[in-house]
Amino acid sequence: MTFTSWQFGVFAATVFAAYYLPALRSFQVQLLVFASLFFYGYGQPDLLALLAVAVFGTYLFLILALRNRQVWLPVGIAFNLALLAFFKYKLLFIDPASPSLVDFAPLDFLLKLPLPIGISFFVFHNISLLVDLTRQKAAPPTLAGVFLYIIFFPQLVSGPITRAEMFMPQIKPKYFADVPFVEAAKWILTGFFFKLYVANNLNEMTSYMSFPLYETLQTQDRWLLVFLYSYQIYADFFGYSAIAIGLGLLFGYRLPINFNRPYISISFSEFWTRWHISLSTWLRTYLYVPLGGNRHGLWRTYLNLMIVMGLGGLWHGAGVGYLMWGLLHGLLLVLERPLLARLASIDFAMFRAARMTVVFLCVSMLWIFFKLPNFHHAVGYLTGMFTPSTNPNPTKLFYSLALLYSLPVMIQHLGFRPLFEGRLRRAEPYLYGSMAALMYLEAGPETSFIYFQF
Amino acid sequence: MSAIRWLIKCGAAAAIVLIACGFATVRFGSGLQMPATTTRDGTLITLSRYLREPVPDIVLLGSSITFRLKEEYFATRGLRNLALAGGSPVTGLEIVANQPRLPQYILIEANVLARPTDATLVERYSRGETEPFFFRPVRAAVAAYEQRLHAPLTHEQVAFDLRRLVGQPPGDFDNRIYVDRALQQFNAEDPADAARLNAKRIGELIGQVEQRGARVFLFELPYAEPIEGSRFAATTREIIHAAFPDSKRWLSIEVDRSDLRWADGVHLDERSAVIVTQAMERALASARATK
Numbered sequence: 142m143t144f145t146s147w148q149f150g151v152f153a154a155t156v157f158a159a160y161y162l163p164a165l166r167s168f169q170v171q172l173l174v175f176a177s178l179f180f181y182g183y184g185q186p187d188l189l190a191l192l193a194v195a196v197f198g199t200y201l202f203l204i205l206a207l208r209n210r211q212v213w214l215p216v217g218i219a220f221n222l223a224l225l226a227f228f229k230y231k232l233l234f235i236d237p238a239s240p241s242l243v244d245f246a247p248l249d250f251l252l253k254l255p256l257p258i259g260i261s262f263f264v265f266h267n268i269s270l271l272v273d274l275t276r277q278k279a280a281p282p283t284l285a286g287v288f289l290y291i292i293f294f295p296q297l298v299s300g301p302i303t304r305a306e307m308f309m310p311q312i313k314p315k316y317f318a319d320v321p322f323v324e325a326a327k328w329i330l331t332g333f334f335f336k337l338y339v340a341n342n343l344n345e346m347t348s349y350m351s352f353p354l355y356e357t358l359q360t361q362d363r364w365l366l367v368f369l370y371s372y373q374i375y376a377d378f379f380g381y382s383a384i385a386i387g388l389g390l391l392f393g394y395r396l397p398i399n400f401n402r403p404y405i406s407i408s409f410s411e412f413w414t415r416w417h418i419s420l421s422t423w424l425r426t427y428l429y430v431p432l433g434g435n436r437h438g439l440w441r442t443y444l445n446l447m448i449v450m451g452l453g454g455l456w457h458g459a460g461v462g463y464l465m466w467g468l469l470h471g472l473l474l475v476l477e478r479p480l481l482a483r484l485a486s487i488d489f490a491m492f493r494a495a496r497m498t499v500v501f502l503c504v505s506m507l508w509i510f511f512k513l514p515n516f517h518h519a520v521g522y523l524t525g526m527f528t529p530s531t532n533p534n535p536t537k538l539f540y541s542l543a544l545l546y547s548l549p550v551m552i553q554h555l556g557f558r559p560l561f562e563g564r565l566r567r568a569e570p571y572l573y574g575s576m577a578a579l580m581y582l583e584a585g586p587e588t589s590f591i592y593f594q595f
Numbered sequence: 596m597s598a599i600r601w602l603i604k605c606g607a608a609a610a611i612v613l614i615a616c617g618f619a620t621v622r623f624g625s626g627l628q629m630p631a632t633t634t635r636d637g638t639l640i641t642l643s644r645y646l647r648e649p650v651p652d653i654v655l656l657g658s659s660i661t662f663r664l665k666e667e668y669f670a671t672r673g674l675r676n677l678a679l680a681g682g683s684p685v686t687g688l689e690i691v692a693n694q695p696r697l698p699q700y701i702l703i704e705a706n707v708l709a710r711p712t713d714a715t716l717v718e719r720y721s722r723g724e725t726e727p728f729f730f731r732p733v734r735a736a737v738a739a740y741e742q743r744l745h746a747p748l749t750h751e752q753v754a755f756d757l758r759r760l761v762g763q764p765p766g767d768f769d770n771r772i773y774v775d776r777a778l779q780q781f782n783a784e785d786p787a788d789a790a791r792l793n794a795k796r797i798g799e800l801i802g803q804v805e806q807r808g809a810r811v812f813l814f815e816l817p818y819a820e821p822i823e824g825s826r827f828a829a830t831t832r833e834i835i836h837a838a839f840p841d842s843k844r845w846l847s848i849e850v851d852r853s854d855l856r857w858a859d860g861v862h863l864d865e866r867s868a869v870i871v872t873q874a875m876e877r878a879l880a881s882a883r884a885t886k
Contacts, residue, residue: 322598326605353776357858533768533856533864534663541737570601574608581609582616583731 142183143589144384145336152180157391161317169315170285173392177294181258188257192292195224199267200287206275217271225264228257230459259298261456265423266291266302272427273305286312295388299381299590301399301419304426308394315393325390330573332383334580335549339376341585342546343369349536350509352518355525359535363526369543370512371505372550375403377591378417397422402554404504407496408481409473412504420456424449443478447471457511462519466510473503511591546585613729620730641677642690642720650696651675653879656687657704660816663863667748668757668872671879683710685793686717688800693721697809700879702846705813705835708793709786709827760866761873766856774819774860781825781861790831794838812882813839814846816871819860843885846878 142149156176159165165172182189202217235252270290274282282290290308291297347370349358358366382399389396403416413421429449435442447468454467477484484496506523513519561569645654652673655661661678675698677687684703689712691701801811813835822828839845848871855867863871 323601326602330605356773531768532858533766534858534862539737539741541740542734545733545737570604571608574605574610575612577605578609578612578616579732582613582729583733 142180144381145333145587148183152176152183153388153391160392161315161320166314170283170289170312173293174285174288177289177292177297180294181292181297185255185258188254191224191228191254191257192263195221195263195267196288196291199270199291200284203271203274203287204281206271207278207281210275214271214275218268221264221267221271225260227251228254228260232256233459262300262302263291263297265420265427266305268427269302269423270305270309274309277306279309282309282312293389293394295385295392296396299378299385300417301382301385301397302423303396303419304423307397311394319393321390325387327573328383328387328390330387330577330580332380332385332387334380334576335376335383336380336590337580337584338576339546339549340373340380340591341588342583343373343376343543343585344588345585346538346543346546347373347512349538350512350522352513352515352521354536355522357532357534357536358525359530359532360526360528362536362538363522363530365538365540365543367505367509367526369547370508371404371501372547374508374511374591375400376550381590402556404501404550404554405497405556406500407493408484409470409477409500409503410481412500413470413474416504420453424453428452443475446474446478450474458514460514461516462510462514465516465519466507469507469510616729616732619732619735620728623730623735641675641679642716645675645677645690646694646720650694651698653700653702654687654691654698655702655704656684656691657816658682658684658707658710660706660862661704663865663868664872664875665868667750667753668869669876670750670754671876678704679713679716682716683707683712683793685796685800686713688797688804689717690720692800692804693717697804697807699809700883701804701809701811702875702879703797703811703813705815706818706828706831708790708797708831708835709784710793711789712793712796757869761869763866765854766864766866768856768858768864770819770857770859773858774821777860778821778825781822781827784827785830786827787830787834790834791838794835798838811844812846812879813844814848814875814878816848816863817850817852817855819857820852822860843882846875846882848874848878850874 142152156172160169160172178189178192181192198220199217202213202220206213206217231252270287286309289312290303290305293303293308296303347366349355349362350366350370355363355366379400386396386398397419399417399419401415401418403412406412406415429445432445432448433441434445448471450467450471451464452467454463454465454470457463457466509522510516510519513522561572645651653671653675655664655674655676655678657678659678659680661676661684662680664676664678666674666676677691678684679686684705684707688701688703691697805811815832817823818828850870854870856864857867858864
């Protein structure tokens, strides 16, 4: 059940209607937990048991770690990382199509289970829960509260990765009168607009980046498609996150902002404070800082950056392409680090624009490893960007369509928001209404959210 | 501003845009040829146009191989190419056969018969519902812009360029890795079962449309030499010729093969497509003359 299906609309409306009934106020948390289990089980009922094991296991280790953090916290983290490693990285070693993988039937069954949707996200929630609550030496939360934090349906599949110390205090009775309807509507409409109008339409064009279709592209179109994919992946993931934030607000929960106009970044370190903020915050808090961060000299800092970005890449998927993507981002962070202070001292508009262009160009080129996780295909695509195309029947792309479907991302990055908070405030509802109509009229063919695969 | 007022204004704006698009669809909807970003998109456009416009004299049905033979390459008037890139000629034949009026001549490509019929497409275009309730405003704007800049070409407009193209030596594009890849695929796939089924269905449909007055010819487009010998090509050829042994059923496309080039061993390049088109026109003229 994806956010863009009518089934999800019916589901969300039903849960919302029941949620604020006075008779059910004492059971709001339980209702959301039940709804989230239904949401998850709707797509992968056979993996509900795994979700339950992950939550019950984490709860057990949390209770134990609150008594003895030194012993049980590492065990709890290892339990979650083992789950992630088993389900996400087993495909590196086995072929699930084989009739029998091992002689032991239960293990054979587990090895053949598909990748559980959202496992990368809920495992990170679990680790955050263990670390945050044991650090605060808080009273043990209720099992229902832990369930809700981990499987709250708006954020279950693709985040934002909410930190426990931010979410758990929000678990309390909610009232209909407190629902920020306008704010929620703005997030939800923006999210659907970016997904349906921008991402799904651009996806039609960027499907030509797949192997072997990309061999029919002219050199300049390869470049164009890299930038279009850059806009598409942003619109897709920003769209999902915006819908999740809006839905969270409808149920009285404020989820973290996940994007802040990442393509205006003037450095790679700034990019990571604007792109998938909840993941980079998580990696910084639970990996980079515990590794020593920048407290042990220059070379150790560089090593830590490479480790964090490499693992961040692998978190997205078990493949050389994802690892390369992470390591190359790490390398860019390492290369720019000694120059940052000097670059910051040169502060005039043209120079800032040039830096912005360089960052956007590099980030966009690295998305090729996302689009083409097969390393050889990615290298083949990249090579074709620097050699003239001789294909006698090249694919024709409509540049005008490309521009019109990318425009919302560009406009958003240009920062017109203050205008609508000031002089054009009265036009705001009409703008959102037009966006709603346009996303219905001009929706591209249905495709799943890119981050669902992670 | 209260939340309710904000939401009402938002809903009203959405309703106004939708109503405006509804009116615009009624007024302009069928006049614009929407740009296609994928082959599937292009297929829908071609089929919609076929249903909307007067029935042509001749239709071409086939797969992506025939899709390359552009309508403006043909000097023959009243010809429509309904080949479906990525699709089966049977899908096109089913759609044409389900229409109340038929073209005089139906030419069916017999190269690719392993694909199943696209039942959704057949059902959609057999019901005759081709116009959506609302058109897509951005696509429509781009369509208007494209039509203004690049109106569909007629044969007369491109005849000089085509003559010049054919007069040039064959292209020197090195397609070896693509041919090798295509050969691998064509040898891996056994089309026998699907081809038999499709050949049988083609026979049934030919019977139906010929009873209604149309005349049907089959044709084969040339592949590059290594592909001609592949399991896929050889099996398909054997099955379709066994199903239709009468040589009068076939348009014989006679070209100097050494003059042809393929982008990937399967799909003709532009110059070769023009040469094959001219050969088809000659074959068709001769078939029409011997009624």
